[in-house]
Amino acid sequence: MAASIVMPAMTAAQAVEDLEIDLLLEGVFQFSGYDFRGYQREPLRQKLHGLMQADGMPTVSxxxxxxxxxxxxxxxxxxVLSGQPAPLFDxxxxxxxxxxxxxxxxxxCPSPKIWIADCLSSEEACSLAILLKEENLYDRTRIFATVSNESLLEEAxxxxFPLDRMPEYEENYRRSGGQSSLASYCxxxxxxxLFIPELRRNITWAHYNLTTDASFNEFELIICRRRLGDFGVALRRRALQLFHESLPLFGMLSVDTTADLSATPFDSRYKPVCAEQGLYRRMV
Known part of the structure; x- marks a missing residue:
C-alpha cells in the first residue's frame, strides 16, 4: 500500500491562509472596486496580520x-492597504x-505639469510646492496630486499637520537644501x-487608481515614491508603462528604488539622473 503524503502543518496552514487572503481581496474588489489582488503577497499578509492582532481576530476569514x-x-x-502618508521632506x-x-x-517648458501619484498627504505635495517656489518655478507650474483611495482624498x-512635528520637518527641510524657514510657509x-493658501493654490487633488485607470495627461515630472514597492510584478510593469505613456521625451520620473528601471523593457527607455534616489529621464 502506498504511503499517504501528509503536508507539514505550517505548509497546510499557509495554503489555507493564502486561500483566505484571495477570498478577502476578491470580496473587497467585488464589494467596493478597490483592487489589491495584484499586490505583493508577503507585505500584504503582514499588514493583514497587524489588523487581525489589533482587533483580536484569529483568521483572515x-x-x-x-x-x-x-x-x-x-x-x-x-x-492600511493604501500605504503610509509621506512626511514633509521625508x-x-x-x-x-x-x-x-x-x-x-x-x-x-512653457506650462509645466507635475503628477504626484498616490499622494496620501498634503506634506508630500507641499514639499514639492516649497521646492518649486524657492526655485522660482511655482507660479508657472501645476501640480496634480492623485489618491487611489477616494475615502482618504479629503484627509490627504x-x-x-501636527505642530509637534515642526522641529523634525524643519530639520528635513534644512537638509533638503531649504533656502528659508519652514515656518514661513505655515x-x-x-x-x-496649516500650509498657507499661496502654497496650495496650484495643487489640484483628484481620485485616480493606478491599478485600473488610463493616462489622463502629459507631465514633465511624475513622482511615485511610496507605492510601487507594494505592487506585484504585473502591476508594477503596468504602472511603469502608464508613466512612460504620460511623459514627454526628456520628461523626468521619480520612483522608489524597488521599481527597478534596469529591467527590460525599461532599461533602454530611461537615463539615470540620480539612480540612488530613483530619479530618471525618459530618452525614448
Missing part, C-alpha cells in the same frame, strides 16, 4: 467577515536631487500647522 459588514473596519482595511536626498536637476528642465488634501490654526 474572521477579518473578511468584519470588513464586509462593518464600515469602520472596512475603512481601516483600506487605510527624504532630503531626494529633494536635493530634484533641486539640482529639475530647474533647467522645467524652465524650458487637508493642508495641515500658520497655526486650531492647534495644527
Amino acid at each position: 474572521a477579518l473578511q467577515d468584519r470588513v464586509l459588514h462593518d464600515t469602520a473596519a472596512f475603512e481601516s482595511l483600506l487605510r 527624504n532630503p536626498g531626494h529633494f536635493r536631487a530634484l533641486r539640482d536637476s529639475l530647474g533647467p528642465w522645467l524652465r524650458s 488634501s487637508g493642508g495641515c 500658520i497655526e490654526s486650531e492647534g495644527k500647522a
